[in-house]
Amino acid sequence: MSASADVRAPGAAGLGASPSTATMISLLAASSLTIMASTVISPGLPGMEAHFADDPDAALLTRLAVTLPGLLVAIFAPLAGGLSDRLGRRRILLAAMVLYVLAGMSGLLLDTLPAILVGRAMLGVAVAGVLTSASAMAGDLFRGEAQTRFMGRQASAMGFAGLIFLTGGGLLAEMHWRAPFGLYGIALLVLAAAAVFLPETRGAAARSQAAAEDDGATAPWGSLAILYFLGLGTMVAMYVMPVQLPFRLRELGMDAPSQAGLALGVFTLVSSISAFGAALLRGRLGAGGMFALSFLGLGAGLAWVSVSSDLLSICLGGAVAGAAMGLTMPNLFNTVVSLAPARVRGRATGGMTSAVFLGQFVSPLLSQPAAEAWGYGGAFLAAGVFAPLLAVVALLARRSFRA
Template sequence: MPGPTVDPDGDQTAPAVPLRSEGPPAQTPQRAPFATATVITLGSLVALGPFTTDLYLPALPDLTADLHSTAPAAQLTLTGSLLGMVLGQLLFGPLSDRLGRRRPMLAGLAVYTAASLLCAFAASMPVLVAGRVVQGAAGSAALVIARAVVRDRLEGIAMIRFLATMGLVSGLAPIVAPLAGAQLLHVTDWRGTFVVLALLGAVLTAACAVGVRETLPPERRHGGGPGSTVRAIGGLLRDRLFLGYLLTGTFAFGALFAYVGGSSVVLQEVYRITPQTYSLVFAVNSIALLAVTQLNGRFLVQRHSERTLLLAGLGAAAAAGAAVVLCTTVWDTGLAGVWPALTLLMGSMGVILPNANGRALTMAPHAAGSASALLGTGTYLCGAVVAPLSSLGGHPSATALGAVVLGCALLALAAYLPLCRER
C-alpha cells in the first residue's frame, strides 16, 4: 500500500489509495463472525441514539415546570440533542478512520456518561440544553463507530445480514424508550431519567472496553489532520455510487421519519383514535419493519440482487404514499385504508435501509468511519426537514403525510436510478 503524502501546508494525507478500489483492498476485512455478546453490544450502541432522544420525552412537562421554563425552551433540549448528534458524527466518524475505532468510541461513551450526569443535575434550562448538545455529540460516537466496526469486519451479503441482525436490537429502541420513560416517572422524576442514561453509558463503556476489539489496524488508518478529513469526505461525495446510495437511504429515511414524526398527531387528531389505539397501530407497523428487516437479512439478499430489492422497496414506499393520498382525497376510506398503507411503508423500509446503507459502506472500504458519519448526518438532517411538513398550514393532515412519503420515495428513486447503476 502506498505511503502517506504531505501537502505543502504540512498536512499529512491519507495513504494514496482510492476510496473504492476496483479490486480487493490491500487489507481485506476479516470474515470471522461476531460473538453473540458483541452483536448485542453493537446493537445497543446504535440504540443509544433513540434512547437519548426518547427516554426523557414523557418527562418534558415536569422538567419544564421544575426549571420554571417554557415549552418552546424545553423543546430546545430535543433540538440540541439532535444537533449534537449531527455534528458529533462528522467528528467521530473521520476521527475513527485516523485513530482506530476503540479509542474514539470509548472516549465518546465516557463523555456521554458525564454529560448525562450534567443533565441530571442541571439547575437551569440553558445548562440542560448545553448538556444535551454535548450528550448528543458524544453519544453519536456509538452510532457512527458501530457501523464502521461492522464494515471493517464484514462486506457484501454478510454485512447486510449483520446490519439486519443489529437492526433487530436497535429497532426496538424507539418503541421501548418512551414506554420505559413513562414507567420511570412512577419511581423517579425527570432527573432520574438522565441518571438512567448515565448508567446506560457507563455499562456500554465497560462492555465495549471488554468485548469490542480494535477492528482497524494501523496500516489501514488515515494519517493527517482536518485537511485529510475534508479530502476524505469530499472524495466520498464525488464517488457516484456512494453518493447514489447515500441519497437513496437519506430520502427513504425521510419518508420513514415523516411517519414517525407526524403519525401520532395526524392519527389521533384527524381520525380521533385514542393514545392506546395509536400505540397498537405504531406497534403493528414497527413489527412489520422488524419482520421485513429480518426477512431481508436472512433470505432475500441471498435470492435476489440488490437492485431488485431496492427497486421493489422504493416502489412499495411510493405506492404506500400514493395510497395514503388516494385514501384521503378520492376514496375516503378512513383509517381502514390509511393504516395498511402505513404498514406497507414501514415494511418497505426493512428492505431499503439495510441494502442502501450496506451498499454505501461497501463503496468506502478505506473510509468506513467517514462514510458512516455521512450516512448518519444525512438521515438526521433529512428527518429534521420533513418532520414538520405533515402539519403545513397549521393543521395536521393525513393527505400531507402521504404526499411527503410519496415525495421522499420518488426522490429516492430519482437518486437511485441514475447514480447506482453499477457496471
C-alpha cells in the same frame, strides 16, 4: 463464499479471526443505543410542552428536543468518522458512550428549555461517535454475505430496542414527562460490555491489511453522494412518525402518552422483523431495486396513517411504514460500506450518519408548517407523497450502487 470466509476481525482479535458471539452482541447493543437518542422522549413531548407553556416558542422548542441531536450528529459524524479512521474505532466508540450517558440523562435535572436543548445537543455529538464508529467497525469485521447479514441484524436489533425503549418511554411519560430521560442510563451496561468484548479494528496491522485490500482503489464519492441524499430523504419522510404522531393522536382525541408509545413501538417492532429479510431481498433485487420497494412501502404506510381515525388503523399504517424502514436502513449502510475502500470507511459511514441525522433535524422544520397549514393528517400525507420520489431516484442510480 461461505460465511466463515466472509468474516474478518483485524486488530486485537487477530487478522482473519472470526468475531466472537460476545463481540457481535456488544456491537449490536452499541448500535441499538442510537434508536434511543431522539425518539425515546417523544411520548412525553405534550407534557414537556405543557410544562414550558409560558415560553411562546415552546411548541417548536419541545419538538427540537427530539430532533436537535440529529443536527449535531449531522455536523460531527464526518469528524467522528475521520477520527475513527485515524485513532481507532474502539477508542472513539467508548469515549462517545460515556458522553452519551451523561448527556442523555441530563434531562432528569435541567429545568429550562435552553439547558435541555444543550444536553440534547451533546447527546447528538455522542451519537455521532457511537453510530459512525460502530458501523465502521462492523465493516472491518465482516465481508460479503456476512456483512449483509450483520447489517440486517443491526437494523433488527435497533428495531427491537426501539420497541422496548419507545413503549417504555410512553409508560414512563405517564408518570412524568422527565421520566423517559432515565432510560439513557441503560447505556452504562452497554459501555461495560463494549469495553470488555470489542476489539480495536483499526490498529497498525489492520491499516496495513486495508491498504493491501484497497490496492489504490478510488473512493466512489459520486455514488456515495446519491446514497447520502437517499438517506437524508428517508429521514425527512420517516421522522414525521416520532415527531408528529403524538400530536396526530391528540388531534383525534387520543391523549395518553402510552398510546403514542404503542403506535411507535409497533412501527419499530415491524421494522426489526422486516430487517431479517433485508439480506435475501438485496440478493434478489439488488440495492437499487430494494430501495425502490422500500420507499414505495414507506409512502404507502405514511399515507395510511394520514387517513386513519383510530389507533388500530394508525398502528397498521405504522406497521407498513416500519416494514419499509426495516429494509431501507441496512440497505443504506451496507451499500456505503460495500462501496467504500477500507481506508476511508469511517469517513464514508460518517457521511451516511450525517445525512440520516440531518434528515431527522430537517423533518420537523418541514412537517410543522405542513401540519399548521393542512393539519397533522396533511403532514403525514405530504410525507407519503414524497417517499415514492426517492424510489425514482434510486432506480435511476441503481447501477452506481454495485460494488
